[in-house]
Amino acid sequence: MSDQLTQATTNEMSSTTTTRRTLLKGFAAAGAAVTLAGKAWADGEIGYWAKDLPNEKLIEMYQTILRIRWFERTLADKQLSDRSFRNLIHLYAGQEAVATGVCAALNNKGAFSEIDVIYGTHRPTGHALAKGVDMKKLAAEYNFKATGLNGGYAGEMHLADKSVGYIGADGIVGPAAVLAAGSAFAFRARGSKQVAVVFGGDGTYATPAFHSSLNNAALLKLPFIYVVENNLYHQFAHYSYSCPMKDIATAASTYRIPGIVVDGQDVMEVYNKMKEAVERARAGEGPTLIEAKTYRYYAHWGAPGAKVGEMGSFGYDPQAITSWRPERELRAWLSRDPVDICRNTLVSWGVIDQAKAAAIEAAMKQEVKEAFEWEAKQPLCKPEDALKNVFIEGTVAARQFG
Amino acid sequence: MATKSSMYAMYEAVQHEMRQRKDMTWLFELTPAVASNPGTPVINLEKEFGRTRVNNTGIDEMWMAGATLGAGLVGTTAVTYIPYQGSQVPFELIQNHAGKLRYMSGGDAAMPVVFIVEISGQAAGFGGQHSDYECDSYYTHIPGVKVVIPSRPYDAKGMMASAIRDPNPVVYLFPQALRQLSEEVPDEQFTVPLDKAAVRTTGSDLTIVSSGAGMVGVMEATAQLQKLGMKVEAIDLRSLKPMDTATLVASVQKTKRLLTFDQSYYTLSPGAEVVARVAENVVGARFKRIAFPDAPPPASPEMFNWMRPNASHIVAAATKFLG
Numbered sequence: 001m002s003d004q005l006t007q008a009t010t011n012e013m014s015s016t017t018t019t020r021r022t023l024l025k026g027f028a029a030a031g032a033a034v035t036l037a038g039k040a041w042a043d044g045e046i047g048y049w050a051k052d053l054p055n056e057k058l059i060e061m062y063q064t065i066l067r068i069r070w071f072e073r074t075l076a077d078k079q080l081s082d083r084s085f086r087n088l089i090h091l092y093a094g095q096e097a098v099a100t101g102v103c104a105a106l107n108n109k110g111a112f113s114e115i116d117v118i119y120g121t122h123r124p125t126g127h128a129l130a131k132g133v134d135m136k137k138l139a140a141e142y143n144f145k146a147t148g149l150n151g152g153y154a155g156e157m158h159l160a161d162k163s164v165g166y167i168g169a170d171g172i173v174g175p176a177a178v179l180a181a182g183s184a185f186a187f188r189a190r191g192s193k194q195v196a197v198v199f200g201g202d203g204t205y206a207t208p209a210f211h212s213s214l215n216n217a218a219l220l221k222l223p224f225i226y227v228v229e230n231n232l233y234h235q236f237a238h239y240s241y242s243c244p245m246k247d248i249a250t251a252a253s254t255y256r257i258p259g260i261v262v263d264g265q266d267v268m269e270v271y272n273k274m275k276e277a278v279e280r281a282r283a284g285e286g287p288t289l290i291e292a293k294t295y296r297y298y299a300h301w302g303a304p305g306a307k308v309g310e311m312g313s314f315g316y317d318p319q320a321i322t323s324w325r326p327e328r329e330l331r332a333w334l335s336r337d338p339v340d341i342c343r344n345t346l347v348s349w350g351v352i353d354q355a356k357a358a359a360i361e362a363a364m365k366q367e368v369k370e371a372f373e374w375e376a377k378q379p380l381c382k383p384e385d386a387l388k389n390v391f392i393e394g395t396v397a398a399r400q401f402g
Numbered sequence: 403m404a405t406k407s408s409m410y411a412m413y414e415a416v417q418h419e420m421r422q423r424k425d426m427t428w429l430f431e432l433t434p435a436v437a438s439n440p441g442t443p444v445i446n447l448e449k450e451f452g453r454t455r456v457n458n459t460g461i462d463e464m465w466m467a468g469a470t471l472g473a474g475l476v477g478t479t480a481v482t483y484i485p486y487q488g489s490q491v492p493f494e495l496i497q498n499h500a501g502k503l504r505y506m507s508g509g510d511a512a513m514p515v516v517f518i519v520e521i522s523g524q525a526a527g528f529g530g531q532h533s534d535y536e537c538d539s540y541y542t543h544i545p546g547v548k549v550v551i552p553s554r555p556y557d558a559k560g561m562m563a564s565a566i567r568d569p570n571p572v573v574y575l576f577p578q579a580l581r582q583l584s585e586e587v588p589d590e591q592f593t594v595p596l597d598k599a600a601v602r603t604t605g606s607d608l609t610i611v612s613s614g615a616g617m618v619g620v621m622e623a624t625a626q627l628q629k630l631g632m633k634v635e636a637i638d639l640r641s642l643k644p645m646d647t648a649t650l651v652a653s654v655q656k657t658k659r660l661l662t663f664d665q666s667y668y669t670l671s672p673g674a675e676v677v678a679r680v681a682e683n684v685v686g687a688r689f690k691r692i693a694f695p696d697a698p699p700p701a702s703p704e705m706f707n708w709m710r711p712n713a714s715h716i717v718a719a720a721t722k723f724l725g
Contacts, residue, residue: 112476150508151509153507153508154506154508162511168507168510172499175464175494175495178465178495179469181468181469182465182468182470185469186473186476186477186480187476196472213468215462216459216460216462389505389508389509392504
């Protein structure tokens with residue numbers, strides 16, 4: 001497999017190699033799609049809710065994964081090739097199925113008093129796009145433009161869009177969990193059926209807020225779901241440096257709540273488990289801890305060791321302090337790509353064919369291209385606007401002029 | 403109208419707002435959600451509003467503050483009473499989250515929340531960690547959060563009503579020493595502004611400025627000084643952020659003498675900020691600062707009572723100032 005992968009060329013419709021696509025076509029034909037998707041189902045796990053989703057919804061999920069994938073790849077390529085690129089980026093490529101599967105099980109449209117809310121991390125693109133944030137405004141915010149999602153105040157790490165229930169990315173790792181459980185507390189206090197979700201990396205296991213949020217959500221039976229995106233590394237340290245268990249989901253037993261491990265690269269599996277957790281929450285049965293096993297193709301931030309037009313940060317990472325990832329580990333995860341798994345599932349279910357899949361991907365690439373073209377034309381912030389928005393009313397005084 | 407303690411008056415304000423807003427929540431820990439006062443009905447928030455709205459948490463101030471903030475972020479007016487033993491534990495949540503989310507989100511986030519931060523530091527025998535009056539300075543430095551500190555029951559009630567109704571996050575500092583101060587407080591709900599200092603006595607010889615628990619010593623000293631013939635203008639800050647610079651400057655323009663009085667430590671006390679603002683705006687003013695030394699409070703009454711600034715210190719300093 002790896003020899004074929006080294007011949008990678010990515011100026012194709014597919015986001016992976018031609019040789020691999022041919023290989024996978026063969027697998028699908030042999031009915032072996034089940035080895036990539038629906039494995040738990042095949043193993044006898046009851047409840048494969050994704051199979052009951054309408055075609056439109058399934059296609060939407062595929063589109064979302066592709067939107068995230070191409071948005072992130074565009075950012076990576078820009079960082080590598082565009083001297084004027086000044087954004088900070090924490091790339092989500094590789095983890096798309098987690099955000100997509102989770103948000104597909106939530107209410108994302110409607111009045112703020114009725115939709116479900118999510119709290120995200122400093123790696124926000126996937127959560128934002130899956131929740132329904134406008135891609136153009138996202139691109140503009142990442143480049144600190146005045147017409148960006150948050151007026152240029154947020155940048156990448158502090159995005160927020162209440163209108164779709166994206167309370168926000170939290171630049172500080174940890175406390176978002178307590179805030180999210182607090183929102184769940186408010187939902188229960190007002191008798192609402194809304195659910196609050198927090199995404200956290202494997203690094204959040206060590207934070208006090210992880211334990212505080214689960215403890216209190218369990219005690220009060222709050223409609224709170226903690227989705228741990230275990231991509232094996234927090235910044236540059238393997239999570240075994242900070243967690244005594246292989247499965248972070250094991251922590252749930254301390255709080256007497258369900259702890260579910262899920263294949264984070266298979267959007268259908270993520271959706272299935274999330275749907276169950278959401279129903280439990282809405283029924284008043286309390287919180288769930290979901291651990292999605294996943295992987296990020298790029299480094300903690302930026303794209304060191306990557307090449308324009310190719311996906312993945314390989315080789316020596318100058319930012320790495322404690323440990324860096326073996327190249328073969330990255331290649332192993334690349335061979336089980338969330339885009340491929342989703343596409344193969346949809347094709348094997350007869351929702352789309354390969355030609356339609358290619359057309360969808362082309363359309364999503366175009367949408368991303370247009371978003372960045374729009375962003376490039378957007379104005380920079382007015383410096384004086386820095387004195388606004390400290391409080392809801394008024395401005396603060398300028399003090400830098402003496 | 404009745405004689406009420408600061409604690410009872412504050413709870414009256416909360417109870418009124420909780421009756422108006424069916425979603426409003428209250429999180430407490432050591433301090434029961436109960437207030438009683440001679441001659442007035444007992445207030446029991448837990449009994450009246452139930453345990454989905456009023457919750458007794460564990461020793462988890464991060465949860466209390468974080469949950470309050472998270473509730474605010476989804477549109478619920480939320481209040482929490484952080485006891486003095488944990489007054490600084492939620493600092494990061496208030497500093498880096500409550501204080502910054504409105505700004506960072508370019509106006510998307512709204513947090514109609516109040517963090518009651520109880521502060522202590524008034525009794526000998528408690529010692530270092532149980533005397534944490536210094537929180538006044540720590541919280542005041544945060545942009546994006548309003549910081550207020552009532553010094554009497556009337557303001558305790560009115561400022562609590564305003565804080566709850568204010569759509570911004572508010573840190574309501576509640577000096578423990580004031581819990582049992584009593585005065586006449588109206589029964590109906592009323593508001594006191596969150597950005598105005600109160601001039602308690604007018605005079606042209608000397609301006610004395612303090613806040614919270616410090617006002618007890620200031621008013622005592624002012625009475626003594628007035629008997630000695632000094633015309634003292636005693637100002638109660640009431641709000642540390644935003645600070646009422648205009649009132650302070652107008653007073654010292656008149657008196658040209660400013661004495662600040664803090665129960666918290668000398669370095670970076672609220673009085674330091676007062677002096678700086680007045681110095682920028684009044685030519686020819688003279689300044690004096692009285693504060694707790696830069697040391698943790700000791701347990702021994704002999705040491706503590708000697709260290710803690712009180713009315714006699716003000717009288718002596720003021721006499722020297724004018725003499």
